[in-house]
Amino acid sequence: MPEGDTVLQTAKRLDLALAGHVLTRSDLRVPRFATADLTGRQVLDVTARGKHLLTRVEGGLTLHSHLRMDGAWRVYDPGDRWRGGPAHQIRAILGTAQHTAVGYRLPVLELLRTRDEDKAVGHLGPDLLGPDWDPEVALRNLLADPARPLGQALLDQRNLAGIGNVYKCELCFLARVTPWLPVGELPSPVASRLVTTAKQLLEANRDRPTRTTTGGPTPALPHPRAREPLFVYSRAGRPCLRCRTPIRKMEQDARPTYWCPHCQSGPIG
Structure with missing residues (x-):
């Protein structure tokens, strides 16, 4: 069950796989952002905030996701078989020349301006694993x-x-x-x-x-x-x-x- 510790681990895996690389594939399978295209943009970092994930990309954009009960992000090498679930459960695909990150069963997935991240996570209290812990x-x-x-x-x-x-x-x-x-x-x-x-x-x-x-x-x-x-x-x-x-x-x-x-x-x- 994803909690703060496992979400932080997920952020680290995504950051290691994507940060510093240019997206060659972008597919957001939610109606509101289905036409959004992030290809050609470099991933800057992936950060955990409580149980939320913030994937920041060039151009001042952030992909905000939340795993809730059974959501998951999986990272695959080229040629790997995707084993995170059936295709109809895929909500996001972010690919680079080196890796592909696939988000399964994500109940929250939204693209927002990085300057507006507080709209998604500003309500949170001190993060037990974050620099703001008090x-x-x-x-x-x-x-x-x-x-x-x-x-x-x-x-x-x-x-x-x-x-x-x-x-x-x-x-x-x-x-x-x-x-x-x-x-x-x-x-x-x-x-x-x-x-x-x-x-x-x-x-x-x-x-x-x-x-x-x-x-x-x-x-x-x-x-x-x-x-x-x-x-x-x-x-x-x-x-x-x-x-x-x-x-x-x-x-x-x-x-x-x-x-x-x-x-x-x-x-x-």
């Missing part, structure tokens, strides 16, 4: 609505950018509270530590091929050698790594949410 601002944003459930507040990219459903569940477990606990009920040290842990986890996973929250460097993790990569996410019915109580699952805002009913205190649902 833990104090992130904490203040997170606690701005005291009655809001913690899970909702963590997923709101206006508070802090980069957390998705996996990290939501894992962070609530590490904080020992349920995702339905109002953020105003978090003790001040726990709230501050939550923001710090979020940063540590995404930093630890930014270059890993497989995301893990159980083997990171932060002292907040009680089982640094656990074989399971995650504490609770997608582990419904399996024993908690702390207490062996079966992990439970329930939807929160139409998203599958996992927690330990013994280790995590607070309301449910």
Whole structure:
């Protein structure tokens, strides 16, 4: 599931493949931009902003994309077979003499002036993996609505950018509270530590091929050698790594949410 760490990895792959090269193929398969042609323009860079991707090209243009639940960008060498999905799922093709980047199932794809990038990403809070990261601002944003459930507040990219459903569940477990606990009920040290842990986890996973929250460097993790990569996410019915109580699952805002009913205190649902 694409979250801030995997989106950053995608940006790095695209940047390595495209930046500094001239586009020899451009195909945007969305009605609004189907006639746009970027061929002949050099790709300047590909940057991640939270869970958004910004591909900047010559002439002051930016291709903005968002992966959401199952979107993906794949990079192919000449002669490679495209394996990212059936052809009807392709939304964008950006090709150079060296590589071809293909965007599959992209729910957001738009071409805008680079000077107008704020229209797409200006609403985002501090980026956990970006140069604008500010833990104090992130904490203040997170606690701005005291009655809001913690899970909702963590997923709101206006508070802090980069957390998705996996990290939501894992962070609530590490904080020992349920995702339905109002953020105003978090003790001040726990709230501050939550923001710090979020940063540590995404930093630890930014270059890993497989995301893990159980083997990171932060002292907040009680089982640094656990074989399971995650504490609770997608582990419904399996024993908690702390207490062996079966992990439970329930939807929160139409998203599958996992927690330990013994280790995590607070309301449910």
